[in-house]
Amino acid sequence: MQFWGYRRSEGRPGIRNHVLILPTCACGSESARIIASQVRGAVNIVFNTGCSDVQANTDMSQKILTGFACNPNVYGVVIIGLGCETVGHDKLAEKIRKMTSKPVVSFGIQDEGGTLKTIEKGVRAAREMAMEAGLQQKELFDISELYMGIECGGSDATSGLGSNPATGELSDLLVDMGATTCMSESIEWIGGEHVLAKRAATPEIHNQIIQVCKDYEAHLLAAGQDCRAGQPTPGNKAGGLSTLDEKSLGCIRKNGTRPIVEVLEQAVPPSKHGAVVMDTAGYDISSVTSMVASGCQLVIFTTGRGTCTGNAIAPVLKVTANGRTYKKMEDNMDIDLSPIIRGEKTYQEMGKEMLQNIYDICNGKLTKAEAYGFSDIAVDHVCRFV
DSSP: OEEEEBOOSSSSOBSSOEEEEEESSHHHHHHHHHHHHTSTTEEEOOOOOSSSOOHHHHHHHHHHHHHHHHSTTEEEEEEEEOSSSSSOHHHHHHHHHHHOOSOEEEEEHHHHTSHHHHHHHHHHHHHHHHHHHHHOOOEEEEGGGOEEEEEEOSOOHHIIIIIHHHHHHHHHHHHHTTOEEEEOOGGGGTTTHHHHHTTBSSHHHHHHHHHHHHHHHHHHHHTTOOHHHHOSOHHHHHTTOOOHHHHHHHHGGGGOSSOEEEEEOTTOOOSSSSEEEEOOOSOHHHHHHHHHHTTOSEEEEEOSSOOOOOOSSSOEEEEESOHHHHHHTTTTOOEEOHHHHTTSSOHHHHHHHHHHHHHHHHTTOOOHHHHHTOOOOOOOOSOOOO
16 A cells, blocks of 8 residues: 655654744744644644743643654744744754754744734745645655554544544554554553553553553652542543543554554654654644644544544544534544444454545545644643642
């Protein structure tokens, strides 16, 4: 299986060819948004931190921002800073240039003389990049060059029974063809971590999976929180999930059955092909953010209750096995997997059908969130003042 993509000097090909307008801090986000709105082919993110933070959070923010810039779906980057943030626009640009040969320029609002002057320069730079990006021709790549993120949110009983097993089947098919798939949100392994760890390719990976869950529970307890009290969420319970164990056993189905070859930290690219897992926060948008920052070209997102989330850099394909949710949220849901629940098709059959959807998205078909221009990100705060 092959798809048409954009060759990058480093690593995997892009399935999109964006010019990314990247703010270094919250104060640069509005200018970045305006610049992106003026340039065809440009996308932006809204970044709500970048200043007055502890070092651990600053380090995480830098991992996310540099990861976004290096994502294969990005052709070039225009960085917009204020000038007094923790890591300035010029320093972030320097970091990115060390990691990639993509075109990178940066502007500081204080240096340029204010918002309008910065926007003018940013628009000119972004237009130049967009014109260059338009000259790049697509090439055929093997499906083994694909790296797909897997996430769930707003789960209900149909998630574990339908959409997650079907997505797991899709993951297995892709892994068998040499591609890489990544499941994140480690709090949703707790209670089923022993089942997930059985798929580890080595004893070391087995122990890493168990330790990730132990560490997560200990981290929450140190902050006076019990994850087994906060999970499942009220929406999960309303959807028929009664315990964290029940939720986790359904959650881990979406990563399939193939051996897990690597356990990743947040926003870290995989070094191997195959099924991998990422230790991320217990929040779906934050987990998608980390996977996209690690280089995912696309994300498949399963839901039972429904969600409208999307990402500016990587297409987010949303699927549900709840027929009622699909009808009520047809504006947002891309694929209806409810025939599994009605017994009309097996999850294996629908997993194979979704392979065609993945092929179409790789070749340029927009997901619904992508067509709307949705751009959700959330950076995990690993440490905060109280």
